[in-house]
């Protein structure tokens with residue numbers, strides 16, 4: 001089970017991590033009302049580290065809604081591999097830290113497929129973020145074609161080999177065919193794949209891909225599933241809260 005990593009100052013308690021990836025949804029105003037609503041959620045979900053990942057433009061709004069004493073943390077959806085420079089459109093780790101963000105996702109499959117992210121840029125982004133003091137969620141996952149061709153393990157081994165090992169880094173296994181499709185890797189497939197990734201890398205491993213309140217318990221109950229990266233179901237505060245409450249039940253069981 002996950003060891004409460006992710007924020008340098010956080011106590012190392014047995015925990016799962018539930019991260020909501022809002023993608024390109026929710027501007028600053030909506031982010032602020034969402035986090036105002038969930039600011040006290042961790043009080044009801046002991047053992048669960050709750051993270052939201054708004055778009056860059058909504059980070060400040062999300063942080064304002066949480067105020068200064070919430071245990072909910074805010075991560076960006078990407079971060080650049082240099083601390084400053086001529087990189088139009090990018091945002092650096094020191095900029096995120098200055099705002100009050102605690103971490104960043106790197107290597108999401110949408111970045112890999114639509115924006116030219118490579119294994120090497122994932123590695124560079126992760127290394128720079130970790131060195132600057134951000135926590136990192138590094139995403140890996142095979143496409144449907146790769147799975148059908150029996151290439152899942154090879155693809156994951158290659159992707160994972162580019163991810164640095166660090167106490168503030170967690171992996172997220174997100175089979176590309178399960179993202180936003182309503183298709184979920186069944187708990188058995190998730191467990192088998194997580195166990196394989198575990199044999200390659202020491203980091204805790206989140207599962208992502210159509211996680212919702214109805215399937216979260218079965219996925220999180222798997223021994224090698226240490227949390228979830230939730231897309232669509234994290235956009236509605238009620239369903240995001242429901243996933244976090246399910247996670248708390250699993251931790252308590």
Ligand code: PGA
Pocket residue numbers: 021174178179180181182208209210211229230231232233
């Ligand atoms: P989904 O997205 O839950 O909507 O499938 C997960 C993700 O892309 O992180």
